[in-house]
Amino acid sequence: MDYQRIVILGNTTKDAEVKSGEKGEYVLLFVASKSRSGNSMFFPVFVAGRMAEFVKDTKKGTPILIDGTLESTEYEPEGGEKRKEFRIYADVVRRLGGRPAGPEDVKEVMGAEEVEEEEPEEE
Numbered sequence: 001m002d003y004q005r006i007v008i009l010g011n012t013t014k015d016a017e018v019k020s021g022e023k024g025e026y027v028l029l030f031v032a033s034k035s036r037s038g039n040s041m042f043f044p045v046f047v048a049g050r051m052a053e054f055v056k057d058t059k060k061g062t063p064i065l066i067d068g069t070l071e072s073t074e075y076e077p078e079g080g081e082k083r084k085e086f087r088i089y090a091d092v093v094r095r096l097g098g099r100p101a102g103p104e105d106v107k108e109v110m111g112a113e114e115v116e117e118e119e120p121e122e123e
Contacts, residue, residue, distance in 0.1 A: 006070040006088055008033040008043065009063070009096075016058040027052040031064060031088075045088045055093050067092035 010033030017028045026048040032040050045066055047055050058064070068090040076082045 004070040005067070007065070007067045008088070009065050010034070010043075012058055012060055012062045012064055013042065014060045016056055018052075018056055023048070025052065027056050027058075029055060029058060029064070029066075031066060043086060043088050045090055045093075047090045047093055051090060051093050055095070058095065063096040065092075065094040065096060066090050 010031045013030045013032050019028050026046050029045040031043050031045050068088045071087050074084050
């Protein structure tokens with residue numbers, strides 16, 4: 001029995017894409033991760049189920065940790081030679097860091113009707 005796991009830490013290279021497949025909707029992320037030699041490796045990451053709801057608004061440059069299974073596929077582009085691609089099917093996704101919360105984020109998280117800004121007091 002073959003079983004492969006991969007854990008990578010990297011940054012998304014573009015905004016998340018919501019796609020449909022045979023097994024329903026999923027989110028496709030593209031993640032770049034640096035190897036020990038300093039070379040960047042690029043992985044398409046497939047996220048399904050409840051985690052897809054969590055990551056569907058992920059933007060380019062987001063630091064992210066992926067834990068999942070690794071699968072390799074071979075394909076041959078028109079007029080080209082065979083290529084191998086490694087895909088990750090995510091079991092765990094963690095967004096790290098991120099942008100600072102703005103007023104619109106506070107409203108969403110806190111469930112507030114309005115976010116009031118304090119006006120500076122005049123002396």
